[in-house]
Amino acid sequence: MRGVCVATRSNPNSAKLKTPPAVLSPDSNRVRRARVTALAKINLALQVLDRRPDGYHELRTVFQTISLPDTIAVEYRPGGGTIAAISDANVPIPNNIVPLAARMLMEEAGIRGEVRFGIDKRIPMGAGLGGGSSDAAAVLLALPVLAGRRVPIERLLEIAARLGSDVPFFLMGGTALGMGRGEELYPFPEPKTSHGLLVTPDVHVSTSDAYRALGRDLTAGGGSLRMNIFQWLSWEVGEGLPVPSWRDFCRNDFEEVVFRQHPQLQRLRRKLERAGASPARMSGSGSALFGFFAGRKEAERAAEFFPKTRTEVFRTIHRAQYRALWWKSLEAHISGSTWPPQSRYAKWASTD
Numbered sequence: 001m002r003g004v005c006v007a008t009r010s011n012p013n014s015a016k017l018k019t020p021p022a023v024l025s026p027d028s029n030r031v032r033r034a035r036v037t038a039l040a041k042i043n044l045a046l047q048v049l050d051r052r053p054d055g056y057h058e059l060r061t062v063f064q065t066i067s068l069p070d071t072i073a074v075e076y077r078p079g080g081g082t083i084a085a086i087s088d089a090n091v092p093i094p095n096n097i098v099p100l101a102a103r104m105l106m107e108e109a110g111i112r113g114e115v116r117f118g119i120d121k122r123i124p125m126g127a128g129l130g131g132g133s134s135d136a137a138a139v140l141l142a143l144p145v146l147a148g149r150r151v152p153i154e155r156l157l158e159i160a161a162r163l164g165s166d167v168p169f170f171l172m173g174g175t176a177l178g179m180g181r182g183e184e185l186y187p188f189p190e191p192k193t194s195h196g197l198l199v200t201p202d203v204h205v206s207t208s209d210a211y212r213a214l215g216r217d218l219t220a221g222g223g224s225l226r227m228n229i230f231q232w233l234s235w236e237v238g239e240g241l242p243v244p245s246w247r248d249f250c251r252n253d254f255e256e257v258v259f260r261q262h263p264q265l266q267r268l269r270r271k272l273e274r275a276g277a278s279p280a281r282m283s284g285s286g287s288a289l290f291g292f293f294a295g296r297k298e299a300e301r302a303a304e305f306f307p308k309t310r311t312e313v314f315r316t317i318h319r320a321q322y323r324a325l326w327w328k329s330l331e332a333h334i335s336g337s338t339w340p341p342q343s344r345y346a347k348w349a350s351t352d
Helices: 097-109 131-147 153-163 167-171 207-214 223-238 243-249 254-261 263-274 296-303 319-329
Strands: 004-008 032-051 057-078 082-089 113-120 175-180 184-187 195-199 280-282 289-293 311-315
Touching: 032 131, 032 167, 032 280, 032 319, 057 131, 057 195, 082 097, 097 113, 097 131, 097 153, 113 131, 131 153, 131 167, 153 167, 195 263, 195 296, 207 254, 254 263, 254 280, 263 280, 263 289, 289 296, 296 311
Parallel strands: 004 082, 082 113
Antiparallel strands: 032 057, 057 113, 057 175, 057 311, 175 184, 195 289, 195 311, 280 289
8 A cells, every 4th residue: 555644733823713714725526625514412311330351341233423513625636645634624623534534445446646624513522422533523424425436335344443432423323222332223203392401511521530530340239220221211212202201211321420520521411401492411422411491592591500501502403414414514415315426526536
């Protein structure tokens, strides 16, 4: 394989960047560009089971995409080498996963050329909202289209799982049951669109520390109750019922240990509840918290309870909406409404 270049450069003066700029200025008929949206997720429920032989913990979770987006400008120029780089970002992102995702895909699919990214980051980093994972999945969906490659979904899922446990979910979107490390996915019939409020304090939670603090052991006797609660949530959400029908079954095993380590997060969750949220929970291993409300106006009013903490009103995004968003973003480059999106240039390129 030719040499690989992975580079990241952040622009400290672009904090108010609304959309990523074009990352390569020279015009060329061979250059292909797209601007895509990478959505955040929340965990409606998260149960941590026993440790597996590979060192990971067995999980049961319900993923849900929400409307909070990162925006990524992707520009692909065919060529002889393999270059993946970030040309602009509105916030510094150490060890950004985006060039790595591009490099892995280019190696797997035999893509040669130069791909550059501009990133408008709105999903808080390290908050349990899957921002980096969603950005990586966006690369896996968009780059084959621009490069004229047909990469089967099973190969995309394999690459995604190597990048991170949450990345495969963002190749699907909507509401899904996650098992294994979270990468084993099964679609749920989806509940009605709901509105909520994200509260994202400036608190860093170490996921590895949270796992260690759990000391999870199913033989201790609490596993049966946790799984019964999770099963009831699965049935209720799976029936497509509104939030009031399944809110009591939303549980996150990390809350107990993370709230001990960061008591301010527990105070924020209680504040969400006092503002009318039902349920109010932490997403992933934190530190973001979310609460559901009767409607958008109620969520907006609740945001006034948090004048010193970043908040974001959101709505849940169904799989059909998720796919439609991608088809629209790539409409100049795709053929038909298939999933994953298929490049209209693929007939001129090898798919081996």
